[in-house]
Amino acid sequence: MARIGAVEAGGTKMVLAIGDEAGHVTEREEIPTTTPDDCVAEMVEWFRTRDVDALGIGAFGPTAVNPSDPRFGQILETPKTAWKYYDLRGAFVRGLNVPVGYDTDVNVACLGEVVFGSAKGLSNVVYVTIGTGIGAGVMVEGNLLHGMLHAEAGHIIVPRVPGDDATCVCPYHDCCFEGMAAGPAIEHRWGKKGYELADRDEVWELESTYLAEGVSTYVLCYSPQKIVLGGGVMKQEQLFPLVRQKTLKMLNGYLVTPELQDIDNYIVPAGCGGDQGILGSLELGRRALAAK
Missing domain, CATH: 3.30.420.40 (ATPase, nucleotide binding domain)
Structure with a gap:
């Protein structure tokens, strides 16, 4: 069974998890949301050492979520100035070389509730x-x-x-x-x-x-x-x-x-015990892998 990574990218913390296509979470980590320079490389390395086959990201917004948008995967206008126009999805694509699904944090939570909750x-x-x-x-x-x-x-x-x-x-x-x-x-x-x-x-x-x-x-x-x-x-x-x-x-x-x-x-x-965002991100990663 594929190993899927999940990122719930929130305004105050980043939740990282490893799970499978059935939504079983086997490992989890949290780090503070600081700046991209401070935390993105750490997150990429966390997943790289765990050899994931795909990744799903649910990100705080506003963010570009349409794959046909040239800004797809970027954080857009945000009070968190260090993240403005940062290519969050692209950093993981380049760092992991695996399929990466991407959407907003609340959309992936909705997905989690539909699939698992x-x-x-x-x-x-x-x-x-x-x-x-x-x-x-x-x-x-x-x-x-x-x-x-x-x-x-x-x-x-x-x-x-x-x-x-x-x-x-x-x-x-x-x-x-x-x-x-x-x-x-x-x-x-x-x-x-x-x-x-x-x-x-x-x-x-x-x-x-x-x-x-x-x-x-x-x-x-x-x-x-x-x-x-x-x-x-x-x-x-x-x-x-x-x-x-x-x-x-x-x-x-x-x-x-x-x-x-x-x-x-x-x-x-909500029916996922607070894990709807992580479970939705796992499903997003599963779909990205299936699309490949």
């Missing part, structure tokens, strides 16, 4: 991570959504909840999903991190309203068969029934489908 076997799925930021990976008819770039659905504009006078923490928008509902928005609004507010019902009542605004928009725009919610904020499991109820209320009966009638199995927690 809560959305197994489905072809139209939205995976949303709500943590330090909000990102959405989208699969449509079995293909991860790219388009002109890739979905940045964490930055959809949401209506401000009446009575909420907290400023949006997104530097680009006055009232976007990420800026109003990600972990830093919770801390900015309430003065504490989410896990310190677990027993404050008013916190999660407000948070669930913003989450339902985002989720109901995804239902209308992408028509997914399932929506998977992951990330640190969703460890507050009391959010799930609130988000389900409010999503149905916002849709107001406009859509009538078997999926929405079974809402508890439509808006669901």
Whole structure:
């Protein structure tokens, strides 16, 4: 069985793993995300010494994910200035000389959930991570959504909840999903991190309203068969029934489908034990090897 490498390239850490085509992870390592000069050579060497047959990378964005784009595999505009226009995929292609699959971190997490997790076997799925930021990976008819770039659905504009006078923490928008509902928005609004507010019902009542605004928009725009919610904020499991109820209320009966009638199995927690990004990257590497 082929040895597949996986990279979950995040804004604060890089998770490296070795696994097989069936999604069995046999080795794992984490290193801080510093600069390309400081960490990429180390990562390439880690995989080189483990003799991988292929590699899959899920990268923070914005990044070029369309293979026909001459910038394919590059990090694009980013506040991490050292990474701006860095050819991340190319560094691994040159260093390892193996097939390298490449997509966004949330798209590969969506792929992981479709192949191994809560959305197994489905072809139209939205995976949303709500943590330090909000990102959405989208699969449509079995293909991860790219388009002109890739979905940045964490930055959809949401209506401000009446009575909420907290400023949006997104530097680009006055009232976007990420800026109003990600972990830093919770801390900015309430003065504490989410896990310190677990027993404050008013916190999660407000948070669930913003989450339902985002989720109901995804239902209308992408028509997914399932929506998977992951990330640190969703460890507050009391959010799930609130988000389900409010999503149905916002849709107001406009859509009538078997999926929405079974809402508890439509808006669901992530099912890969936190490994959806790594497992999706393994699958991306497997597909790159198969394509070769």
